Amino acid sequence: MNALSVRGLTKTYRNGVQALRGVDLDVEQGDFFALLGPNGAGKTTLIGIITSLVNKTAGVARVFEHDVDTQLEAAKACIGVVPQEFNFNMFETPYTIVVNQAGFYGIARPVARERAEKYLKQLQLWDKRSGISRGLSGGMKRRLMIARALMHEPRLLILDEPTAGVDIEIRRSMWDFLREINARGTTIILTTHYLEEAETLCRNIAIINGGRIVERDRMSSLLRRLNVETFLFNVRDSLKAAPELEGYVTNLVDDHTLEVEVSKEESLNEIFARLSSAGIVVTSMRNKVNRLEEIFMRLVEGGAARAAAKDSARALAGGGR
């Protein structure tokens, strides 16, 4: 069964901006799914429509087979959402916020209190439960929104940039927590600008750009499609110019850093051999960018170029009439 299924979803805002242009997307039950896209691609609008915060212009959206047009209450009961922006009452305490949220989903007060303790402790907020939420740090506020979204133990958890502004240590503990939730059966849809996060956590991925899904695949399959990777080699001795390595594109970033593009058919051993024969001693190496980031940039830039080509074709066709 699909946790989420959308067909032909379009959204045109009153100011004429077309945020979604016929999105089709399925997310299987139990999946940990990445929905990626540049700013303004339509991710938040898509989430807004699914959670009923945005009115759609056309199309169909179903959450666990519940149509959001005809079975909205049942659909919403399945969803927990962590939005991009803080949207809790800053003058209430974390404890009150999560207990009330449980109440809005019909969770009786005694159960809500138990769950509040459980989730606030798991997200390391129990000590802060009685203070005014405005006083929490950015990372704590994000964790509070996750605790709030889990209070009714939703079958589908939608996280819109949940780790934005969170330090690395907390981010990694949040990853472990989300993996655990997913392992217990909760379907998770994640949007993030940290592509390492998506690559680490998610099994499936969709990339949205200009209101259209431009890619939808398994994460592993998508990463395998990367033909060329760029590596940065830190070298022991200072270089004046990039060495000529036949069959490779090289570039000197600075006198101790060499950039080399390696296609998927070539082995890294070959590169090391060539560098050694050129008298270059490598002290360390790393990917220039995250692999997913590389694919993401190509898809997004490619999508933008295709859209621009289509627009100019349309303009030309219009001019001929």
Added chain:
Amino acid sequence: MSAAAEAAAPAVNMSVVRWIGFKTIVIREFGRITRIWGQTIVPSVVTAVLYFAIFGSLIGRRVGVMGGFDYKQYIAPGLIMMSVITNSYGNVVASFFGAKFGKHVEELLVSPLPNWLIVGGYAVGGVVRGLLVGAAVTIVSLVFTHLRVEHPLLVIVALLLTSVTFALAGFLNALYAKNFDQVNWIPAFVLTPLTYFGGVFYSISLLPEWARQLSYMNPILYMVNAFRFGFLGVSDVHVGGAFALMAAAAVVLFSVCVALMNRGAGIRD
């Protein structure tokens, strides 16, 4: 519900969800009223004390009798009603607009609670504050004058209908308001003049014919007089008509608020 959804979904009793959700909204509103009692309860009590001290005790002595009653006794029901109106309205407009402004209204909008229940929950929150402040102002009144109650049931019904009506009007204001100025416009430029010209401090029998006819167009006149009738047994308007008007206003406002929420007016893109 499709067969697949039915098979997989855990059984959820939506009536229970709604009842608990409704209680939660009311509890949250009550929590807000008591948390900021210095803003929600005290100002109306202070205002009532001033009205009784100045209009009742000082000026009232010179006014003498109004509608067959001591002036302080005559204005007491109107002052109670005035505090109920402003507080029921003020509670919902401030709370719901605050939730919109702070975006925490989304907590409710993403929940499975239907819009009619959200409107109802906020309206009851407004009624709770209206009644709390009304009770406090009644106690103040008893310090200054003797309050007799001719028709207790009518007092209660008038209080509830008025409170519900203005709580819903406050909700409507909050839905359309885009900034704090727009939250204050209606109370300052509509509600206050209508309340002052609504027979709180005088009987409209004192007015010239044209002003009396104009007063009949003021809905607050009917509410104040229905309430006063419950206390003193006197009214400037037809009491049955006043109750019918209040009930109709409450039903119409509730329907409008729910319809606007369903459309997403002021809350959804």
